Amino acid sequence: VALKIGIAGWSFLPPRPEIPGALDELIYSATSAALEDAALSIQQIDGVCMASSDLNDGRAISTMTLTGSTGSFRKSEMRVCNDGLAAVWLGAAEVGSGAADTLMVCAWSKLSDVVNPTAIPVLAMEPTMHRALGYHPDAVLNLRESQSTHSLVFTTGVPALEPRDTAAAVVMTRPDHPSAGRYQIIGFGSSTGPYLKPDEPVLAPTQRAVAAALKSAGIPVSDICRVHVGGLHRINSEEIASALGIGAGTIVREVPQAADLGYAAGLVAMVNALNDDAEGPKLILSAAGLGMESANAVVLVAK
Amino acid sequence: MKVNAAAILGFGQTKFRTTRTDVSGPELVFEAVSAALADSDTDIKSIDAVVFASAPEVFEGVYEPDRWTMEAFGGVGKPVVRVHTGGATGGSAAIAGARLIESGMYDTVLIVGLQRTSETPDAQAVFTTIFDPIFEQDVQLNVITGIALVASRQMKYFGLTEDHMAWISKKNFDNALLNPYAHLHKHISVEDVKNSRQIAWPLRLLHTCPRSDGAAAVVMTSRAKAARRSKVAWLRGAGHATDVYRLGDRIKDSESDLAIPRALTWACDAAYREAGITDPMNQLSVIEVYAPFSNLEVGYYESMRLAPRGRGIDLVESGATALRGPIPVCPSGGCMTANPIGATGLVRFGEAALQVMGRAGDHQVDGARLALATACGGIDQFYTAAILASQPE
Numbered sequence: 001v002a003l004k005i006g007i008a009g010w011s012f013l014p015p016r017p018e019i020p021g022a023l024d025e026l027i028y029s030a031t032s033a034a035l036e037d038a039a040l041s042i043q044q045i046d047g048v049c050m051a052s053s054d055l056n057d058g059r060a061i062s063t064m065t066l067t068g069s070t071g072s073f074r075k076s077e078m079r080v081c082n083d084g085l086a087a088v089w090l091g092a093a094e095v096g097s098g099a100a101d102t103l104m105v106c107a108w109s110k111l112s113d114v115v116n117p118t119a120i121p122v123l124a125m126e127p128t129m130h131r132a133l134g135y136h137p138d139a140v141l142n143l144r145e146s147q148s149t150h151s152l153v154f155t156t157g158v159p160a161l162e163p164r165d166t167a168a169a170v171v172m173t174r175p176d177h178p179s180a181g182r183y184q185i186i187g188f189g190s191s192t193g194p195y196l197k198p199d200e201p202v203l204a205p206t207q208r209a210v211a212a213a214l215k216s217a218g219i220p221v222s223d224i225c226r227v228h229v230g231g232l233h234r235i236n237s238e239e240i241a242s243a244l245g246i247g248a249g250t251i252v253r254e255v256p257q258a259a260d261l262g263y264a265a266g267l268v269a270m271v272n273a274l275n276d277d278a279e280g281p282k283l284i285l286s287a288a289g290l291g292m293e294s295a296n297a298v299v300l301v302a303k
Numbered sequence: 304m305k306v307n308a309a310a311i312l313g314f315g316q317t318k319f320r321t322t323r324t325d326v327s328g329p330e331l332v333f334e335a336v337s338a339a340l341a342d343s344d345t346d347i348k349s350i351d352a353v354v355f356a357s358a359p360e361v362f363e364g365v366y367e368p369d370r371w372t373m374e375a376f377g378g379v380g381k382p383v384v385r386v387h388t389g390g391a392t393g394g395s396a397a398i399a400g401a402r403l404i405e406s407g408m409y410d411t412v413l414i415v416g417l418q419r420t421s422e423t424p425d426a427q428a429v430f431t432t433i434f435d436p437i438f439e440q441d442v443q444l445n446v447i448t449g450i451a452l453v454a455s456r457q458m459k460y461f462g463l464t465e466d467h468m469a470w471i472s473k474k475n476f477d478n479a480l481l482n483p484y485a486h487l488h489k490h491i492s493v494e495d496v497k498n499s500r501q502i503a504w505p506l507r508l509l510h511t512c513p514r515s516d517g518a519a520a521v522v523m524t525s526r527a528k529a530a531r532r533s534k535v536a537w538l539r540g541a542g543h544a545t546d547v548y549r550l551g552d553r554i555k556d557s558e559s560d561l562a563i564p565r566a567l568t569w570a571c572d573a574a575y576r577e578a579g580i581t582d583p584m585n586q587l588s589v590i591e592v593y594a595p596f597s598n599l600e601v602g603y604y605e606s607m608r609l610a611p612r613g614r615g616i617d618l619v620e621s622g623a624t625a626l627r628g629p630i631p632v633c634p635s636g637g638c639m640t641a642n643p644i645g646a647t648g649l650v651r652f653g654e655a656a657l658q659v660m661g662r663a664g665d666h667q668v669d670g671a672r673l674a675l676a677t678a679c680g681g682i683d684q685f686y687t688a689a690i691l692a693s694q695p696e
Contacts, residue, residue, distance in 0.1 A: 003406055047543070054387070055366055059432040060359035061389040064681045065548050074569060076543035077685060078395060081360075081367065081385040090384055090399055096406030097307070099541070123366035128327075188408065190352070190382030195374055208380065216408075289370050294383070 002218060003096045003188065005172050006180025009038025012168035012271040015254070015261055018112040019165040023057065026167040027108050028069035034104070034169035035071075038179055045171070046100035047076035049091035051084040051107040051263040055120045058113060071104055083107075083230065083286045084168065084267030085296035089188050092298075095172055102179070103172045109262035111163030117260065118161065124290050130196070137290050140196060141234050144291065147198050161233060161260040168267040170274070183274060186281075187217025187299030196291055203235065203243040205295040206287045210244055213283065213297035224299075225280030227251045228273040230265035231288050233258045252276070263288075266296060273300050308695060309401040309412075310529030311536040311660075312522045313343030314653030319486035319517035319641040322421035328363055329375030331518045332417050335646075336376035339413070339520035347377035350522070351409035355385040356396035356416040358645035358680075361429045364422040372417065376520075382409075389433070390593065392416070393519070393648025394678025394687030398541045400523050411524040416646030420514045433681065435548075446595075447511065449550070449682045451503035453561055454598040456554075458505065460562035461605075461613040463598055465505065469496035470619050471597035472509050472639065478626055479636025481665035486515045486641035496597075505598075512595035517643035519650045526695065536656035539673075540580070540690040542573025550682060563615075567606035567677065570686040574675070575608075578690035584609045588671040589658045590624075590632045591651040593678040595642050600624075600632065607675065607688075626666065634658070634666040648678025652689055659693040 011033035013019055019026055035042060048070050054062045063070070063079050070077070078094065080086045084107030091105045111117045118136065125131040135143075138161075142153040173180045189212030193205035201207075214221055227250050229240060241248040252272065254261065261268055266286030273282045279302070287295040315338025317323070317331055326334065340346055355369035355378075365371050369385040372378075388395040393416045400414040420426050427445045434440050457463040473493055479485035491509060499509040529535045546553055546566035559565045571583070580586050590607065594600035604615035609630060618624050624632035633639070635654045638647045655674035657663040663671075672694070678687045 003408060054359055054361070059434075059436060060361055060429050061387075061433045061681055064389065064433055064684055065435050067545055067548050067684070072545045073547055074566075075545060077388060077545040078399060078543070079386065079388050081369075081387045086384045089382075090386075090402070093399070093402040093406040093408055096408065097402040098405070099402055120366060123364075124370065125365075126371060127365055190384070192370070192373055192379055192381060192383045194379045195370055197374075205380075209382075212382075289367065293370060 002186065002216060003092065004175040005092045005095050005185040006175040006177055007183045008040060008171040008173045008179040008181055009034045010170040010271050010274050011037055012268055013166050015164035015166040015259055015268065017164060023110045024066060024069040026110060026165065027066060027106060030167035030169040031069065031071055031104060031106055034171050038171040040102065040171060040179055042071040045071060045075065045102050045104050047094060048072040048104045049078040049087045049094060051080050051082060051087040053081060053263050056109065056111060056114060056262050070106055082294055083288045083296055084264050085284065085286045085298060088270060088298055089190055089296055091172055092185060092188055095174060101174050101177055104169060105172055106169040107264040107267040108167035109264040110165050111260060111262060112165050117163045121290065138234055140290050141202065144198060144202060160258065162256060162258045164259045164261050166261055166264050166268055168264055168271050170267065170270060182302050184301055184303055185298050186301050187213040189213030189216065189297040191295050193291060193293035195293065202292050205293055206285060207243055209295040209297040210283065210285055213299050217299040219281055221245050223281050224283045225250065226276055226278045226282045228269040228282060228284045229253050230269035230286035232292060307405045307407050308526045309404040309523045309538045310526060311656040312345065312524055312532060313339050314521050314656055315339030315342050316484050316519040316650055316653065317517045318484060319515040319643055321514055323516040328368060328417065328419050329372040331419065332372045332415055333375045335518035335520040336415060339522050343522035345522060349411050350381060350413045352382040352403055352412050353378045354396045354400045354412060354414045355383055356392045356414065356645050356649055357418060358387055358389055358392045359429055362418055362420045362423050368417060388685045389680030390644055391648055391678040391680030391685040391687050392645040393650065394652060397521060397649055397652040397689060398543060398687055401538050401541060404523055404525050410528055414521045414649060416519045416649035418643040418645040419516045420644060421516045426514055447506060448503045450596045450599065451506045454505050457562040457598055457602055460560055461616055463601060463616065465497055467601055467616055467619045468510050468597040469493040471600050472496045474625055475633050475637050475639040478634050478666055479640035482635045485636040486513050506596065510597040512639050512642040515641050515643040517646055519646045519653055521649060521653050534660050536659045536691045537695045538689060539692045540574040540578030542570035542688045544569035544686050546684045548684060563602050563605050564683040566684065567603060567686040570688040571607050574688040574690050580690065583607060584630060586673055587630060587675050588673050589634060589668040590630065590675045591635060591655045592632055593638055593648055593651050595638045597639065631668050634668055648687060651676040651678060655691045659691050
């Protein structure tokens with residue numbers, strides 16, 4: 001039986017260069033508004049699944065201090081250190097397993113608090129051989145592109161990432177839960193690529209994640225009416241459309257495309273899809289990492 | 304029983320040392336995953352998804368260590384998610400892996416835990432950053448001083464003494480002598496513990512855990528696939544609970560005391576409920592508890608409902624939790640003798656699985672059929688509990 005997950009409510013703080021307030025307040029604004037949208041109280045939520053980065057948040061085990069704002073007190077707290085769509089994926093497993101009837105999924109980014117956001121991704125490089133080279137992640141992508149196209153691709157021609165503050169929250173439920181609303185998630189996919197390996201197409205993990213999501217949803221890509229993309233700022237929409245076999249016009253990007261939403265990118269894309277009135281199945285995808293090697297995708301439909 | 308109940312096929316762990324200079328982080332993971340796959344009589348091609356467990360990446364010195372290590376164990380191309388709930392990470396990852404199977408998303412899942420604390424010159428400096436940056440970081444509370452506060456409260460709450468703590472230390476160190484994977488293999492006496500260096504009153508050096516480099520891995524599969532195997536461990540129940548962040552909010556209310564973490568009780572209650580356990584003291588065969596300090600283990604006896612309020616020390620005084628006692632706790636030596644933080648909860652889980660499979664070697668508890676494994680993260684804030692069983696129901 002294909003896994004289906006209901007959605008009871010959602011909310012987000014639209015990304016901005018700086019949202020005044022403490023991180024706790026940003027998160028609380030999103031989670032409390034999602035609960036209100038779902039017409040549920042926090043006591044009616046069984047668990048929380050969140051995506052966050054210690055380095056972006058500025059301290060080790062950063063979620064320790066955020067229990068009040070995520071609402072996880074006396075509940076199961078699952079935290080992933082990947083894009084927010086991975087939290088959706090794992091949260092769906094919690095609901096699908098019967099461990100939770102209702103689950104809060106949340107993710108955030110407060111890069112305005114980070115002195116030098118571009119210094120963080122570089123720390124993902126292998127420390128002995130690669131990091132000392134000081135490559136910016138965009139330079140890594142350019143090198144790969146140069147290798148595959150046999151042409152020179154320069155970092156200077158690439159728009160720099162633009163850090164953004166945001167927080168997003170989605171309340172997931174059993175599909176037959178009384179609070180389940182109009183939308184359901186019916187497909188889940190995730191995949192990974194090699195670490196900086198040449199010759200692997202940059203979008204290969206994304207293609208695999210999307211293929212898996214469509215397969216589990218039981219629909220062909222031609223049925224997709226809209227694709228909401230989180231992250232992948234360096235890849236243009238035509239390239240994504242070509243890789244997925246869809247029209248470029250179906251793709252919706254964050255504005256500006258270079259906006260860096262940290263681990264919240266995928267969940268913000270999902271909220272954008274929930275707010276999108278287009279009729280028909282929607283695909284939400286995200287990919288992150290030095291070489292976009294960690295990709296996730298979900299398929300959303302209206303009942 | 305759940306239709307898609309998860310079963311543990313096998314467990315692998317590395318040798319734990321203060322510094323594993325012989326291998327890199329990815330090689331450490333390879334060592335654990337290879338052992339788990341061999342123990343499970345399976346190969347990486349059979350793995351449908353991976354849950355990666357590692358606690359603060361500042362320990363590894365590499366951002367997103369899951370991606371760095373994927374190629375070393377064959378994870379490329381598979382769904383990989385990294386879980387991090389502080390010290391509870393390994394326990395959370397094991398539960399996450401089970402949920403992926405129970406939901407029907409995947410058949411066979413690999414759970415990998417890694418911690419390479421030796422990359423950090425000062426682990427306590429990292430731990431200090433877990434606290435609120437405005438109000439608390441300047442106070443320089445760290446794990447050791449935080450647990451010392453708990454110990455001093457336990458002295459008042461249930462009469463904890465240096466003798467109780469020394470007995471726990473000796474029990475765990477003695478058990479570790481039977482476990483070839485333990486980091487510390489050392490004969491100690493009660494007097495050695497009581498004369499060891501004081502690090503934060505009332506804690507002494509031999510009341511604490513080592514800093515360990517190491518990795519662990521568990522292979523889990525669906526009920527349908529496990530049915531073809533003769534010896535597996537079944538995940539009968541799991542619980543996960545979170546307390547409030549501020550210690551002051553946990554010091555005392557109608558159900559809470561800093562001495563006895565209530566979130567462990569909540570997690571255990573959820574796991575017991577799912578597993579149908581109503582009398583843990585008499586139904587459980589063995590416990591692998593995540594207790595990096597000897598005083599914590601005594602407090603946990605009450606949290607795990609093995610003893611009535613304020614009477615956890617009775618289990619120490621009667622020797623009930625010794626290896627050959629009625630309810631052995633940490634027959635492997637526990638995390639007092641090896642603590643690769645992000646992987647430690649997974650080691651507890653794997654050791655509990657080995658016990659109910661009857662494959663724990665020299666530290667096997669005779670006839671073990673039902674085991675509890677726990678993990679703890681933050682300052683007594685995040686807890687997990689898992690019930691492993693020799694039979695599916």
